[in-house]
Amino acid sequence: MANRTGYREGGQLIEGFPFDVGAPWTTMPPTRYQGSKRRLAAWIMDCLADYDFRTVLDAFAGTGSVAYAFKHAGKAVTCNDLLAFNHQIGLALVENKAEQLPHDQLETLLAPGDGRVYDDFIARTFEGIYFTAAENRWLDVVVQNLTDVPCRHRRALGFFAVYQAAMAKRPYNLFHRRNLYMRTADVARSFGNKVTWDRPFEDHFRCFANQGNQAVFDSGTACVSTCGDVLDIAGTFDLVYLDPPYMNSKGVGVDYHHFYHFLEGLTAYRHWGERIDHRSPHRRLHAVPSPWTKPGEIHRAFERVFERFSESIVAVSYRSDGIPSVEELADMLHRFKGRVTCHTCQPSPYALSKNRGTREVLLIGSDHRSNSVR
Ligand SMILES: C[S@@+](CC[C@H](N)C(=O)[O-])C[C@H]1O[C@@H](n2cnc3c(N)ncnc32)[C@H](O)[C@@H]1O
Numbered sequence: 001m002a003n004r005t006g007y008r009e010g011g012q013l014i015e016g017f018p019f020d021v022g023a024p025w026t027t028m029p030p031t032r033y034q035g036s037k038r039r040l041a042a043w044i045m046d047c048l049a050d051y052d053f054r055t056v057l058d059a060f061a062g063t064g065s066v067a068y069a070f071k072h073a074g075k076a077v078t079c080n081d082l083l084a085f086n087h088q089i090g091l092a093l094v095e096n097k098a099e100q101l102p103h104d105q106l107e108t109l110l111a112p113g114d115g116r117v118y119d120d121f122i123a124r125t126f127e128g129i130y131f132t133a134a135e136n137r138w139l140d141v142v143v144q145n146l147t148d149v150p151c152r153h154r155r156a157l158g159f160f161a162v163y164q165a166a167m168a169k170r171p172y173n174l175f176h177r178r179n180l181y182m183r184t185a186d187v188a189r190s191f192g193n194k195v196t197w198d199r200p201f202e203d204h205f206r207c208f209a210n211q212g213n214q215a216v217f218d219s220g221t222a223c224v225s226t227c228g229d230v231l232d233i234a235g236t237f238d239l240v241y242l243d244p245p246y247m248n249s250k251g252v253g254v255d256y257h258h259f260y261h262f263l264e265g266l267t268a269y270r271h272w273g274e275r276i277d278h279r280s281p282h283r284r285l286h287a288v289p290s291p292w293t294k295p296g297e298i299h300r301a302f303e304r305v306f307e308r309f310s311e312s313i314v315a316v317s318y319r320s321d322g323i324p325s326v327e328e329l330a331d332m333l334h335r336f337k338g339r340v341t342c343h344t345c346q347p348s349p350y351a352l353s354k355n356r357g358t359r360e361v362l363l364i365g366s367d368h369r370s371n372s373v374r
Contacts, residue, residue: 028068028093029211031164032173034254037243037317038065040345040360044241044317045069047343047362051313053238059230059305060243062086062256066317067094067223068215070241077223080233083256085163085263090225092156097218099153101161101209109145109158110202118144121272129178129282130170130262138201139166143269157212163263164211165204169197175262178282230305240309243317244301245292251323253293261285299324303332306365310336313366320344320359330363337365 028038037044044066057078058067063086067079071094079090101109112118122143123136131139142162149155167173171182171193183197226233230244247253257264261284265272277286291297302324306314314337320326326342334340345360 027215027217028065029164029208029215031063031065032167033063034174034256034259035243035246036063036065038063040317041066041069043345043360044315044362045073047364048239048315051239051364051366053313055237056239056241057233057235057237057309057312058241058243059233059309060245061090061094061225062243064090064094064225066241066243071217071219071221071223074219074221075223076221078226078233078235078237079223080226080228080230082227082229083260083264084227084267085159085260087225087227088156088159088267089163091153092160092212093215094223095225096153096156096216097223098216099151099157100213100216101154101157105149105154106158106206106209109142109149110205112141113145119269121269125273125276125283126262128180130175130180131166132180132184135169135201139266142201142205143266147269157209157216159267160212161205161208162266164208165201166263166266168204169199169201171197174259175282175284176259231308237309237312239313239315241315241317242305242309244305245290246319247293247295247298247323249321249323251295253290253295253298255290255293257288257290258284295323299328299332302329306333306336313364315365316363318361318363320361321357326361326363333363333365338367340365 055076056070061067061079061081067077070077079094122140146158245254275285291301330340341364343362
């Protein structure tokens with residue numbers, strides 16, 4: 001059968017795609033990112049196994065876990081996200097086919113350069129908000145060292161390690177509240193997160209840099225990482241994978257720009273100050289309006305994306321309790337595609353999800369004759 005993505009249900013391993021359903025199936029590092037599909041990627045690949053495609057766009061790629069699985073399957077992947085820090089992760093793990101961060105360069109990143117004068121922007125701006133004073137100073141030095149790394153793929157690997165470390169050291173792995181006190185309060189604790197929070201940045205960084213290095217591979221097909229709004233992505237693709245921000249049944253959407261503003265700031269260190277809303281208690285970036293977080297706009301947002309990619313096979317990751325409903329979404333997709341199939345994965349192994357009752361869904365819109373080999 002032509003162009004199988006290579007994975008078959010039931011744990012049977014097929015040459016060129018050596019991972020197992022539900023298991024940590026690849027060298028893709030684990031992530032604490034909200035909505036990560038890392039643990040679902042093998043299932044998603046399996047659902048797409050009978051579709052004939054070579055070029056693929058992961059348009060809301062986040063940490064790139066699905067893009068990475070497509071890369072493993074030998075596809076020509078475009079890995080896109082609106083946020084600049086996710087673009088860096090795409091550069092490090094999807095676009096990058098050879099560069100690793102060597103040990104001596106890693107050591108250079110961790111130490112202040114001889115005679116170099118460092119800005120203390122993070123220490124000045126975020127005192128008492130997310131990290132301790134010493135941790136803020138560590139971030140100021142390492143991020144300025146990283147910003148000067150000439151090779152963009154090595155630089156991206158270094159940023160990847162900083163992002164992972166910063167998320168690991170945060171309560172809820174987020175930056176949506178001024179809550180350093182949760183780490184520092186002298187209270188009895190019934191959970192072990194404090195050990196991770198208090199582990200030094202440098203230890204986390206070394207560990208995640210190593211994971212990043214291990215994840216680099218050459219699939220033999222060029223892949224690219226891009227950064228922009230889904231509707232601004234140029235080009236045509238055989239298949240477009242969509243995993244937009246999720247809105248729950250109460251109309252509350254995930255505002256990624258808010259949750260991860262600190263990682264966006266790290267990525268644009270020299271311009272961070274200009275973008276901060278100094279009236280916010282936790283020094284977030286100025287809000288950027290998004291149709292994906294507004295109940296009154298999200299239906300139209302889906303429609304516009306389906307219309308834009310109506311020439312491609314379209315696969316949408318979704319959850320059974322979202323707005324719009326799965327039925328509404330399937331109807332919308334049907335307006336642009338001749339055939340719509342719905343796959344359900346249960347129970348949901350959704351990272352960080354407290355709502356175990358919901359199911360993970362994959363809708364696939366295709367045209368009978370041209371797209372499917374089944
Ligand atoms: C559910 S997450 C994707 C998770 C991803 N599949 C993973 O495994 O990590 C949704 C992503 O959409 C991105 N996003 C939000 N609005 C966007 C837009 N207008 N264009 C492109 N990406 C957008 C967010 O930054 C976020 O990373």
